[in-house]
Amino acid sequence: MDPAGLLAAYEQMAVIRRTEKAAHDLFLQGLVKGTTYLAAGHEAIAVGASAALRPDDYVFATYRGHHHAMARGATPEECLAELMSRATGLCKAKGGSMHLTKASTGMLGSYAIVGAHLPMAAGAAWSARLRGTDQIAVAFFGDGATNIGAFHEALNLAAVWKLPVLFVCENNLYMEYTPIADVTAVPRPAADRAPAYGIPGELVDGNDVVAVQEAVARLARRARAGDGPALLEAETYRHFGHSRADPATYRPAEEVERWLKRDPLDLARGRLVEMGVAEAVVNEADDRATTAVQKAVEAAKAAPPPDPREALTDVWADGGAAWRT
């Protein structure tokens, strides 16, 4: 990444971080219902990968997917409006925190059944091949997903069919509330499974946006060239708990402290300064992010609730919900 590219990535991560913080605060104010799965701490994976992908590639994410939606062009306002049940929400307030989707930019959904979207990503990659394009598909998933059947079925199928798909594990060390190491047979929950399917399994620092961008770019080139799928395990850490209900007290204070010192935004800032970008320029990016998210919060708050009639639309392709004559 050149300084301009890294600065843009930094600003995008700053926007995501502030949006996640806003989502957290809005929940405490009673303006977000249900629950939220915040991705603060994971920003470098979404932004780094996105910087390595083409606009026509496909991305599939999990219920912890706000960062992926925004990295693929969803605005903070669309996302926050969705979380706040507004008509202007990204999914017309029918999806909520767990299902942010921006299909127009190839972000084909956030799925809340663990591992379910890995076969879908394989299918999108299969489709690209059938249509004769050189698009690729990327599935982002957590460490917990590596122990579910769909993960293994997807890897095998993608390997056998040599599909242009990347499987990117966001290993944040905890399967919900449980250390992933306590419930997984191998030390590296994703990368160590790759040899079983005869595909590359790589590790990357998931808090380093440059390292993620470089790793995804390399594996994407490989997939685009017809050399098949790959697994990338990006180690990272959640800044919040698993969900809104979780204060994450099960994580040792020393561990939390160590990871917070490796904040992906701080790492990117350090790299920018090393490259000779003035601190003031980075601060301006922070200020722009702060202003953009503040405006987004206000706009989402001001947006109307959905028309109740919307509940009976969008089941079928004709827009309706009729199940009988």
Added chain:
Amino acid sequence: MADVITYREAVAEGIAREMRRDPAVVCLGEDIGEAGGVFKTTVGLLKEFGPERVWDTPISEQAIVGAAMGAAMTGMRPVAEIMFSDFLACCWDYLANEIPKVRYMTGGQVTVPLVVRTANGGGLGFGAQHSQATENWAFTIPGLKIAAPATPADVVGMMAAAIRSDDPVVFFEHKGLLATKGAPPPPDHVVELGRATVVREGADVTLVALASMVPVALKAAELLSGDGIEAEVVDLRFLVPLDVSTVLASLGRTSRLVTVEENPYQGGWGGTLVSVVADEGFGLLDAPVRRVAGECVPLPFADALEEEVIPTVEKVVAAVRDLAAY
């Protein structure tokens, strides 16, 4: 084309017709290529369309249906085979949570034009895990269309509609009907989704049946005719969209309703149908409704036991006679 076509041949014919007209149609499933499918319902497809359009898969039901979904979201029209409908349970997440919900939960951003074909039902002595009639499983889920043809011509016409549909369709091919023969369908035969058909007219009672229960109902109607009871037989053809209008119109003529269902009475499709009739057609009825459905047990192995569980002509005749006497 020959004078007659089997239901089995009609499956491959129906798929082939759509593959010829639309290059976006591709097939995937276990043993569907060189082997032509364990039920020989995909014979000839690999030869005509080649390995880029007919894909053998591992035994990975989640990968099969999940990949079909991903392909359907990105411009293809996949036709996925799940070998036995009992195995839908292995990929139920996709049928229950992913495929039917993704359009809705994204506010209409995504379209999923796919068909999941599966061999359904009992009568062949395959035992409890290869014999269940599972159309009612799918019927519990808003967001899936459901087809279950009874004749070779309908297999072709309903397959055309299913593959052309921009909505996901679960297509139940009945194992007990595969060897049955019928008139070949005309070229470009399409049966509109959600269109039931009256296959026998009668003034005394309406029998509503699906798939393999249609010939059972027709045979029962013949026997009843000997008693002077003329049964009208409605082949429902689809569970979603459910053609309530055709059923209510028939009840307007007969005033008596018997459903003939292979799926278990417990949770069977007839429960929903008769609830609509009770709600909207109560005034049409001169007698209670009767449901002749599968017993609420797993499918047993022995013929003598399986016949106890799956509705038979005798059971339908007995139910109608009982109702006629009301």
